[in-house]
Amino acid sequence: MEQVTREDFQVIDNCLMIRLPEEIDHHGAGLICESADRLLLREDVCNVVFDFENTRFMDSSGIGIIMGRYRKISCFGGKVYAIHADRQIQRILRLSGLNKIVEVLES
């Protein structure tokens, strides 16, 4: 299965943009967390934007990824956003209660 690459992580102003892969599960989650955290430490990043444009599948591992990043940035006043989330992804965000900490932006 395809894994994330360096190009999927971009820092724009104070936002870390993460382009998520087609399928988000435990297998690929470790690499996404590692790559994101490296940038969160290094750069002057305040907010994180998860881009679900290419994502067709996500299980609870995705919830773990978002919750973990939220914990790291929320104590400094950072926010977490989700963009391009399809109906199924939005359903999973709702079901896990994550829609309370993640702002889902309609595009």
Next chain:
Amino acid sequence: MKNEMELIFDAVSDNEGFARVAVAAFVSHLNPTLEEISDIKTAVSEAVTNAIIHGYENLYGYIRPGEMTYKERSGTNSGKVWLHCTLEEDMLHIEVRDKGKGIDNVERAMEPLFTTKPELERSGMGFAFMEAFMDDLEVESRPGEGTIVRMKKKMGVGDWIGGEE
């Protein structure tokens, strides 16, 4: 109509995607809705991931190109996950079984947000998702012997796309 299949595969995370796609293909002739397929894939993914990282405590790891597999390193076979599906008319039964460490307290394990592996950034939502996306969930576990997760879902009752909103 009755149809049955069983898969036995190594408890490595590479097989999580394989397992859920296999079950989705198994029910594809019923013309399931996208939502039904997505529900089933999520539930299978949760159950198989649990077997791999909790049942076998992630012992067998990833298969990375160029790296030795668990079998090559240790000379013993890695643990296996059994995935058994039965389709009786429009009722899908899925059983995911491992011979791993088992669960001490099934009731607590099924509580939303409870996880024994916060360091792996697990959300603790696995069983909650299985319950939400399937019609029925049963967990049978004996410490030291392994765990069996049984799920049921009636197919063909999903809304048409866009029917809900």
